Amino acid sequence: MSTSTSDRPHTAARPPRAFSRRVAAAGLPAGPAIPAPVTEDDLAGLPSAAVRYLEAMGVVGRPRTWSLRAHWTGRFRLGPDRPWMPCDAWQYNAAEEVARLYRMRLLVGGVVPMWGWDTYRHGTGRMLGKALGLVTVADGSGPEFDRGELVTWLNDAVLLAPAVLLHPRTRWEDRGEDRFAVSVTDAGRTVSAVVALDGSGRPLDFRTGDRWADLPGGPVRTPWSTPVRGWTVVGGRPRMTGGSAVWHLPEGEYVYGEMTPVGLDLDVPPGR
Template sequence: MSTSTSDRPRTPARPPRAFTRRLAAECLPAGPAADPVTEADLDGLPPAAVRYMEAMGVVGRPRTRALRAHWRGRFRRRTDGPWMPCDAWQVNTAEEVARYYRMRLLVGRVVPMWGWDTYRHGAGRMLGRALGVVTVADGSGPEFDSGELVTWLNDAVLLAPAMLLHPRTGWEDLGEDRFGVSVTDAGRTVGAVVALDGCGRPLDFWTGDRWADLPGGPVRTPWSTPVSGWTVAAGGLRPVGGAAVWHLPDGEFTYGEMTLADLDLDVVPGR
């Protein structure tokens, strides 16, 4: 009996060579192998954060030194703009707070555009180029430093909770179904509120530490990433996907909808 393509084991996609070369050049530290997380590591956390860590299957598993994620979905730049197909790869590290996110868009489903969101050494940057040569976006400065750092925090909450078990992380008790979490790096602190479902899994991540690129310039704007669902893979929970939403004065603007295609929590950056 023949086997259909959909029945065959899925071979994970490989990161683009430009992405791998960039990471290799950055020489990101992976850090030494870490001991598994224990119940004692959760002492002092708010009850809701403990419930979250237990639901995410953190206890008994090694601490995440670096994650690599592959996303597929769609993206738009304006509330009235067209949706563009999107394929994205990222690597985040824990020993040193760093994040490299490369996104490929198809403008008009024809013209390719690549965007980099990066954070390292306390500096964030957003760079976009059409056809690889024409710069269409280039942002840096304090607003991007905070915005990229809080996005690193968002990734840790949703993809690699063990990255949060570090002295740089702050916690706030907000009741049984939510908690506050913050991260401090390079003298800057950003934070968010995480809302949980009945099983202790994140429903949403909400922060006021990002700036929307509006016609008059960057404006500090509430930002959230509601999760569309959860699944079990490799012995732990991972999000099926979610959205990126600006909460503008005149209403919500969902500018990204992504599905998690692959996640590896034990990678060496640049390989």
């Protein structure tokens, strides 16, 4: 089945120019490596829960997703006792070359704008935050960020573009009727997560141990999850209605982000 413009989820807003320029300059692939649609044969041998998930997400008969661009709104906070800040975010993910460019705008104190970039390119992850676009307030890189940004790319694939997972770099593991484990390998590094499904076969939660929380004593490897608020259908495809980002600290859960997708485009050339 081919995907027409009307069949494809689309965004109403256009991304910020700074975001589009950064994505265009990244030199990412502008098309799919495999133009053929997903078939039932592509699901053969996968755990039953994974098959149920992929079928529920509508991947069979559609082209293989090679990129996604998403627009989010919500709120974010920098610590369990810190105030919530409104945020607006755009991201672009590539699949032929595993890459993720995520730009978030926060409004600190309701007045001061802060922009943050989370990126993953060529096996390297980085987090960079600047107040007023000028003053660096956060700059993180290293092995912890490499793994953390890669598993976040995996999270995006599970929730937003499941056909991306039908690739030799992905491994699947049976975890019962309503969950499966999935891992992805890139640049010699493997990260994994467990995905729990709702009664319809769509993701209910994604949980991994391959991220590090930025705690007062430094980065600490901490369980991280992204519970999903619910699902709807947009353009003939399931789309999550919202979700949270949660650190599972020894003293309890710390929800630091609550986001709602307001736009999603699949198979968009970089920078468009």
